[in-house]
Amino acid sequence: MSLVLRETALAFKRAPLLSALSVTTIAFSLFVFGLFGLVAVNIRRTIGDVAERVEVVAYLKRGTPIETVTMASADVEAFPEVQRVAHVTEEDALARARQDLTEFRDIFQDLETNPLPASLDVRLKPQFRDARHAAAVADRLRSYPFVDDVRYGQEWVENLDRLRNIAGAVAAVVGSAFALVAIIIIGTTIRMAVLQRSREIEIMRLVGATDGFIRRPFLLEGLLKGLIGGLGAFALCYGAYALIDTYLLRASFFTSAQALIGIGAGGLIGLVGSTVSVGRHLRNV
Amino acid sequence: MIKFTSVTKDYPKTGAALKDATFHIGKGEFAFLTGHSGAGKSTALRLMYLADRPTTGEVRVSGFSTNRMSQREIPRLRRRLGIVFQDFQLLEERTAEENVAFALEVTGARRSTIGPRVMRVLTQVGLASKANQYPRELSGGEQQRVAIARALVNDPLVLLADEPTGNLDERATRGILQLLKDINASGTAVVMATHDLDIVRSMRAHLVELQHGMVVYDSAEDVTERETASP
Ligand SMILES: Nc1ncnc2c1ncn2[C@@H]1O[C@H](COP(=O)(O)OP(=O)(O)OP(=O)(O)O)[C@@H](O)[C@H]1O
Ligand SMILES: [Mg+2]
Numbered sequence: 001m002s003l004v005l006r007e008t009a010l011a012f013k014r015a016p017l018l019s020a021l022s023v024t025t026i027a028f029s030l031f032v033f034g035l036f037g038l039v040a041v042n043i044r045r046t047i048g049d050v051a052e053r054v055e056v057v058a059y060l061k062r063g064t065p066i067e068t069v070t071m072a073s074a075d076v077e078a079f080p081e082v083q084r085v086a087h088v089t090e091e092d093a094l095a096r097a098r099q100d101l102t103e104f105r106d107i108f109q110d111l112e113t114n115p116l117p118a119s120l121d122v123r124l125k126p127q128f129r130d131a132r133h134a135a136a137v138a139d140r141l142r143s144y145p146f147v148d149d150v151r152y153g154q155e156w157v158e159n160l161d162r163l164r165n166i167a168g169a170v171a172a173v174v175g176s177a178f179a180l181v182a183i184i185i186i187g188t189t190i191r192m193a194v195l196q197r198s199r200e201i202e203i204m205r206l207v208g209a210t211d212g213f214i215r216r217p218f219l220l221e222g223l224l225k226g227l228i229g230g231l232g233a234f235a236l237c238y239g240a241y242a243l244i245d246t247y248l249l250r251a252s253f254f255t256s257a258q259a260l261i262g263i264g265a266g267g268l269i270g271l272v273g274s275t276v277s278v279g280r281h282l283r284n285v
Numbered sequence: 286m287i288k289f290t291s292v293t294k295d296y297p298k299t300g301a302a303l304k305d306a307t308f309h310i311g312k313g314e315f316a317f318l319t320g321h322s323g324a325g326k327s328t329a330l331r332l333m334y335l336a337d338r339p340t341t342g343e344v345r346v347s348g349f350s351t352n353r354m355s356q357r358e359i360p361r362l363r364r365r366l367g368i369v370f371q372d373f374q375l376l377e378e379r380t381a382e383e384n385v386a387f388a389l390e391v392t393g394a395r396r397s398t399i400g401p402r403v404m405r406v407l408t409q410v411g412l413a414s415k416a417n418q419y420p421r422e423l424s425g426g427e428q429q430r431v432a433i434a435r436a437l438v439n440d441p442l443v444l445l446a447d448e449p450t451g452n453l454d455e456r457a458t459r460g461i462l463q464l465l466k467d468i469n470a471s472g473t474a475v476v477m478a479t480h481d482l483d484i485v486r487s488m489r490a491h492l493v494e495l496q497h498g499m500v501v502y503d504s505a506e507d508v509t510e511r512e513t514a515s516p
Contacts, residue, residue, distance in 0.1 A: 002396075203374055206334070207439065208363035209391035 005220075012221075015196065019225065022189035026229025027236065029182040030266050033175050034237035037262065040171045042251050054129045056122040056137050056152040064118070064146040072144055073120055081128040081137050086121040090114050117148065131158040179269055182229075186222055186273030193218060194281040201285045211282070218278045219271060226270020230263035237262075286312045286443065286474060287333055292342035294328050294498075302328040304498040305342070309505065310476060310491060312442075315469045317485050318478040320495035326478035329495070330447050333476070334366050335359050347442050364392055367436025367444040367473075371451035373428045375420045381431045382407065382416040388435045406434040410464060426457030433464060443474040450484065458484070 012019045060069065069087055077085045088096070093116035122141070124133060138150045194201070204214050238253065245251045254262065287310040294303040303325045310316045318326045331337045332344045335351065344351040349362045375384050385403045394402075407413045410430040420428050429449055436444055446465065450458040462484060469475045479485065485492060494502035 199374075200376060203376065203387070204391045205360075206363060206368050206374075207388040207392060207435070208360040208366075210360045211357075213391060213393070 015193065019189070022186055023225050023229050023232065025185045026182050026226055026266060026270065027232030029178045029185070030230055030233030030262065030269075031236040031240075033178045034233050034262060035240060036171055036174055037254065037258075038237060038241060038251070040167055041254060041258070045252050054124060054134060054152070056124065056134055056141065056150065058120045058122065058138075058141040058144070058147045059117045059149045059151070060119060061146050061148045062117065068146060069118070069120070072146070076120060076122060076141065079137060079140065081124050081133050082122055083125045084123045086123070088119045088121055090116055090118045093118065120147075179265070182226075182266075182269045183273040183276070186225060186270050187277035189225070190218055190222055190274040190277040191281050193221065194278060194285060198285045201282065214282065215278050219274050222270040222274025222277075223267050224270070226273075227263060227267040229270070230266020233266065234259055234263055286310060286314075286347055287476065288343075288345040289329070289332075290343045290345075292329075292332065292339045292344055294325075294332065294337065295340040301498050303332075303339070303495075306495070306498070306500050307342075308493050308500055308503050310443075310474065310493075313469070313472055313474050314491050315466070315475045315488075316477070316491035316493060318476065318493050318495065319480060319482070319485050320501075322480060323497075324480075324495040325498040326480070326495060327447050328498075330445050330476070330478055333445055334368055335362060360392075364439050365442050367433075367439065367441035369429070369432050369436050369444065369446040369449045371448040373420070373425075373432045373452075375428055375431055375435075377420055380417050380419055381412060381423065381434075384420070384431055385435045385438050388438050392439065402438055403434075406438045407431075409437065409468075410434045424457070425453050426460055429453065429457070429461055430464065433461070433468075437468065437473070441473060443476060444468060446475065446477040448479055449477065450479070450481065462487070 073085045073087050076082060091114065094114050097116060120141070122137060124137065128134075128137075134152045138152050141147055141150050201214055241251060241253045245253075289306050289308050292303055292306045293301055295301050306325075306329065318329055320326055328337070332339055332351065333346055335346075335349075335354070338351050346362060347365055349358065354362070376387065379387065382403055385406060386399050389399045389402060404413060404416070407416050410433055412427060412430050412434065415423060415427065420431070423431065429452075433444070433449075444465070449465070450461050453461060458481075465475050465477065466488070490504075492502065492504040493500060
């Protein structure tokens with residue numbers, strides 16, 4: 001093992017420029033990947049925040065007895081999609097309006113009769129906060145005879161859904177494109193390293209070194225360069241995040257698990273690139 | 286120990302480098318492979334260390350057969366061979382000692398055993414005092430001694446040498462030849478390819494002569510030679 005490490009260190013020492021170049025390109029590729037990841041993380045969080053507020057509101061017919069509403073409310077709470085049901089009475093609605101709509105406080109103050117209907121505010125469980133499930137719940141609410149109207153911001157929920165899907169798709173496409181570029185780059189550097197060391201490899205073969213042994217330092221070199229590149233990309237991403245967070249808008253960073261996965265992905269890219277390249281080029285030495 | 290049976294080696298462009306070659310080199314022998322340039326000497330050696338496989342026929346080396354051996358088994362065979370070339374094939378950025386140690390390191394020898402084994406073979410080839418010199422700081426003859434030390438360090442059954450004196454002057458040639466004889470005397474078989482007839486005539490050894498890829502003379506098959514040889 002110590003020999004493998006020594007050989008790898010030697011690879012860095014022997015070709016410092018080439019090694020620096022490959023680490024930098026991997027770091028840069030992963031950085032772009034990481035930037036996209038940051039955007040995705042923040043879109044995801046925003047969607048989460050917005051989705052948090054997705055509610056299905058069933059307005060009740062005037063004069064519905066409170067017992068009926070309480071029973072129905074328990075009923076609705078038992079829907080598999082539903083997290084919580086809040087009964088908002090006519091008075092509650094008016095109080096809320098007075099508080100929220102301060103500009104119109106005077107109007108609400110002077111009212112003889114309360115024009116606002118009572119409602120059941122239905123909050124969905126997080127995994128059901130999308131257009132399809134909101135519509136299903138709305139349909140079921142509509143079938144209650146005492147329900148006047150149901151609102152859930154249909155279009156808005158659908159747009160959110162679409163945004164989420166696009167974000168996912170773009171992340172997948174751009175992400176794998178950059179990963180591929182990184183694999184090709186590390187493959188090229190390993191190819192050069194193999195050619196540079198072809199005499200050594202030839203002699204190793206003549207004295208009876210196994211293929212696995214000959215391969216190992218190159219794989220380790222790829223893995224290490226990938227990991228170092230991943231760390232570099234992590235630093236760059238953190239810098240970008242800190243700048244945006246300070247000067248542009250509040251953003252969130254990767255969780256430590258996500259960051260570790262990212263750095264590990266660097267290692268994996270290095271390993272895949274070097275494995276493919278070493279397999280191909282050792283045959284020609 | 287090395288047995289060629291009707292071996293033909295065709296190269297795509299140049300045709301047959303060996304044609305129906307049959308000969309046998311026994312354990313502990315000193316054998317010369319001789320013949321003109323292009324006769325097939327290097328080709329025969331390459332078949333012995335499995336850098337190539339015969340087109341037809343069979344080569345057996347110390348129990349391994351070219352016809353039944355997988356690519357993965359080649360390192361096991363190579364560890365029982367020592368291989369030496371005309372151009373030494375040393376690594377320029379390593380000292381004599383490091384060049385020899387390299388052969389042990391890459392075959393997974395225990396670290397603690399490497400130092401003593403390297404010094405033993407360097408002493409055997411007479412270079413113990415120059416262990417820390419780089420190839421460019423050594424004469425051709427000395428570089429070849431380092432290469433021979435590297436070939437010996439794994440205690441091979443046989444030393445395969447392709448024109449080992451091809452780049453050396455007469456004095457260095459004699460020195461290397463004497464070293465090979467000493468190595469042979471201690472039990473290691475030696476197969477040496479050379480076109481230098483002076484070398485071949487200078488000592489009694491098993492002689493296989495090739496011409497255009499065919500064995501035209503084999504001293505082991507030569508009745509007159511054997512009769513005159515035995516008193
Ligand atoms: N890799 C190869 N591809 C094609 N032809 C080859 C190859 N190696 C050898 N040959 C041909 O095979 C024939 C025998 O070559 P070989 O190297 O065995 O000769 P040799 O006896 O070692 O000659 P020399 O004394 O010059 O080293 C030659 O005609 C050569 O051109
Ligand atoms: Mg030759």
